[in-house]
Amino acid sequence: xxxxxxxxxxxxxxxxxxxxxxxxxxxxxxxxxxxxxxxxxxxxxxxxxxxxxxxxxxxxxxxxxxxxxxxxxxxxxxxxxxxxxx
Numbered sequence: 001x002x003x004x005x006x007x008x009x010x011x012x013x014x015x016x017x018x019x020x021x022x023x024x025x026x027x028x029x030x031x032x033x034x035x036x037x038x039x040x041x042x043x044x045x046x047x048x049x050x051x052x053x054x055x056x057x058x059x060x061x062x063x064x065x066x067x068x069x070x071x072x073x074x075x076x077x078x079x080x081x082x083x084x085x086x
Contacts, residue, residue, distance in 0.1 A: 039065035
């Protein structure tokens with residue numbers, strides 16, 4: 001059964017998220033979408049977050065695929081999206 005999972009990655013711009021997903025076996029489709037073995041990702045700019053005078057952007061990604069496939073993808077992607085200081 002295919003699932004839909006949405007994640008926000010603050011501090012990771014769209015171009016970098018596409019690069020990370022390509023490193024994990026994905027290829028770019030038309031628009032801001034990528035596809036890999038058993039998964040698809042639809043990307044868009046995340047709404048900016050404001051903390052006092054600080055404003056942080058990033059990427060929102062909607063993943064589609066089997067839960068076990070996505071779990072493996074998320075584990076690898078997690079290490080790429082870690083950000084120093086937070």
